[in-house]
Amino acid sequence: MKSKRxxxxxxxxxxxxxPKKQVRMYLLEKRIKVNDVVADAxxxxxxxxxxxxxxxxxxxxxxxxxxxxNKPVGVVSATKDDLHKxxxxxxxxxxxxxxxxxxxxxxxxxxxLLLTNDSKWSSQLMSPDxxxxxxxxxKLRNPVSEDYISGFNQGFYFEYEDITTKPAKLEILSDFxxxxxxxxxxxxxxxxxxxxxxxxxxxxxxxxxGHINLPDELKPGEWRLMKENEIDQIDTSSSx
Ligand code: URA
Numbered sequence: 006m007k008s009k010r011x012x013x014x015x016x017x018x019x020x021x022x023x024p025k026k027q028v029r030m031y032l033l034e035k036r037i038k039v040n041d042v043v044a045d046a047x048x049x050x051x052x053x054x055x056x057x058x059x060x061x062x063x064x065x066x067x068x069x070x071x072x073x074x075n076k077p078v079g080v081v082s083a084t085k086d087d088l089h090k091x092x093x094x095x096x097x098x099x100x101x102x103x104x105x106x107x108x109x110x111x112x113x114x115x116x117x118l119l120l121t122n123d124s125k126w127s128s129q130l131m132s133p134d135x136x137x138x139x140x141x142x143x144k145l146r147n148p149v150s151e152d153y154i155s156g157f158n159q160g161f162y163f164e165y166e167d168i169t170t171k172p173a174k175l176e177i178l179s180d181f182x183x184x185x186x187x188x189x190x191x192x193x194x195x196x197x198x199x200x201x202x203x204x205x206x207x208x209x210x211x212x213x214x215g216h217i218n219l220p221d222e223l224k225p226g227e228w229r230l231m232k233e234n235e236i237d238q239i240d241t242s243s244s245x
């Protein structure tokens with residue numbers, strides 16, 4: 006997802022439907038402010054979250070929103086869907102139309118899901134370089150065995166994408182229960198990995214993303230705004 010970043014004059018031209026010449030005049034007259042400071046360059050880079058004013062007229066001010074949800078099974082990780090209820094349908098926030106999802110979960114998966122309108126933050130979070138780990142509690146139909154651990158660690162070749170999955174950590178909790186930690190997110194990755202052992206996933210629940218754990222008190226379908234320390238932590242997270 007690209008960050009909405011661009012030149013100050015372009016933002017103003019678009020917001021007021023006026024030519025660049027006019028914006029230059031306003032600038033020379035010191036009538037334009039960016040985040041309460043008089044602007045001095047037309048090519049100044051601004052983002053969707055900067056506060057931009059002409060005299061006292063507010064042209065643009067988006068507050069960044071960061072939401073953490075416990076996604077229930079059966080609700081689709083999308084903002085629009087013709088068939089199923091979406092995660093956006095569960096959120097009651099006046100600016101929810103601005104939100105996008107940072108890291109989807111399958112329809113029949115549950116757990117920690119993050120939504121934001123800050124595309125710079127979400128692309129950092131999802132960037133392979135950020136190495137943000139994702140941890141899942143996975144129940145299987147058949148018993149798991151120790152040899153899965155080395156298989157997950159070595160990686161599996163996915164022909165469709167022509168990639169080998171990065172080393173993943175598998176912890177066996179009981180015959181049918183595991184904890185899986187990934188540092189990437191390929192399509193249906195966990196189901197496909199267990200598929201190599203012909204062991205279907207019965208349920209899959211994301212419990213953490215980087216250092217953010219799904220809060221115990223958040224019941225399926227519930228959400229809350231993220232705390233400042235959670236928002237800050239995400240882009241400095243590294244592998245567990
Ligand atoms: N892997 C899957 O197979 N499904 C998910 O929802 C997440 C990871």
